[in-house]
Amino acid sequence: MPLKGGRATLREIDRWEGGVGWIAYPEEDMQRASHALAVDDEVWVVDPVDAPGVDDLLADLGEVTGVVLCLDRHKRDAAAVANRHDVSVFIPEWMDGVASKLDAPVERFGNELGDTGYRVRRVRDASFPPWQEAALHRPGETLLVPEAVGTASFFRADGERLGVHPMLRPIPPRGALADCSPERVLVGHGEGVFDDAADALRDALSGARRRLPAAYAKMVREMVLG
Numbered sequence: 001m002p003l004k005g006g007r008a009t010l011r012e013i014d015r016w017e018g019g020v021g022w023i024a025y026p027e028e029d030m031q032r033a034s035h036a037l038a039v040d041d042e043v044w045v046v047d048p049v050d051a052p053g054v055d056d057l058l059a060d061l062g063e064v065t066g067v068v069l070c071l072d073r074h075k076r077d078a079a080a081v082a083n084r085h086d087v088s089v090f091i092p093e094w095m096d097g098v099a100s101k102l103d104a105p106v107e108r109f110g111n112e113l114g115d116t117g118y119r120v121r122r123v124r125d126a127s128f129p130p131w132q133e134a135a136l137h138r139p140g141e142t143l144l145v146p147e148a149v150g151t152a153s154f155f156r157a158d159g160e161r162l163g164v165h166p167m168l169r170p171i172p173p174r175g176a177l178a179d180c181s182p183e184r185v186l187v188g189h190g191e192g193v194f195d196d197a198a199d200a201l202r203d204a205l206s207g208a209r210r211r212l213p214a215a216y217a218k219m220v221r222e223m224v225l226g
Contacts, residue, residue, distance in 0.1 A: 008051040014184075014192040018142060020061065021186060024051035031152040031190045032076070035144060036061055037136070039116040044068050044090075046136070047146050047188055050077035055084070066090045068113065071146040072098050072132040074188065079104035092120055092134045123148045123176045129167070135177065143182040143197075148173045149204055151190030153222060157207075157215035162193050162200040164208040166219060172208035177201065 006027045013033065014021030021035040034048040041062035047070055048054070058064055064085040067078045072095055079102045082089045088105040090113070091098055099106040111120055113136060123133040123145065136144040149155065149162055156163035162185060164172045185201055186192040193200045 010051040010053040010057070012057065014186055016184060020057060021192060022054065022057060024049040029154070033188055033190060035186055037116065037118065038062055044113060044116065045081055046070060046144060047074040048077050048081045050080055065114065069098065070134045070136065071188065072130065074146055075101060078102065094122065094125065095132045095134065121176050123173050137180055141182060142184050142186065143180050144186040145177070146188035149185070150187040151193065154219050155189060157211040157218060160204060160211070162204040163215065164204055166215065169208045169212045169215060172205050174205050178205055
């Protein structure tokens with residue numbers, strides 16, 4: 001399978017009462033996932049990868065209010081989706097170096113995404129390696145993490161349902177995420193975790209360093225064997 005790209009064939013994932021997710025290129029190894037959060041008939045599209053059928057999926061939820069970018073390198077198709085729906089791309093107020101690279105109107109948001117109840121958690125804000133990431137958290141319900149944790153195979157050691165990004169395993173983002181107890185964890189790479197999600201998150205964060213050798217060995221095996 002290709003690492004990224006291929007033939008765009010939208011596959012729906014992660015549907016719940018408050019939104020839906022999709023993977024635009026199901027055959028890719030990176031399993032880039034996008035989400036739409038629906039609150040009071042307003043739809044916020046998070047880190048989208050575009051594909052035929054996306055607009056129909058969004059229309060079932062309500063009217064698109066904005067496109068949200070939660071990771072500095074997840075520009076993906078945010079501008080294209082925003083322009084098509086005549087809305088802005090929303091970026092955390094502390095995230096820099098991103099707005100100028102988007103060919104779409106940009107607005108900033110602070111501690112909450114609009115009036116959605118989704119609070120913003122600063123997962124990482126580092127210049128070396130460059131990495132600015134925000135998670136969206138609706139306490140007791142939904143946690144959306146674009147990069148620090150994921151379910152795509154290269155994130156997970158054997159036996160893990162949710163894994164910390166390989167680059168962050170030595171320094172897992174416990175300070176940003178360990179106190180969350182969500183019903184579901186949505187991620188930017190792979191399908192979300194809906195069963196015992198809080199336990200899966202705690203296990204991923206607490207075991208990240210301990211299982212680092214096993215996770216790296218698994219990643220190398222998959223790269224070699226394809």
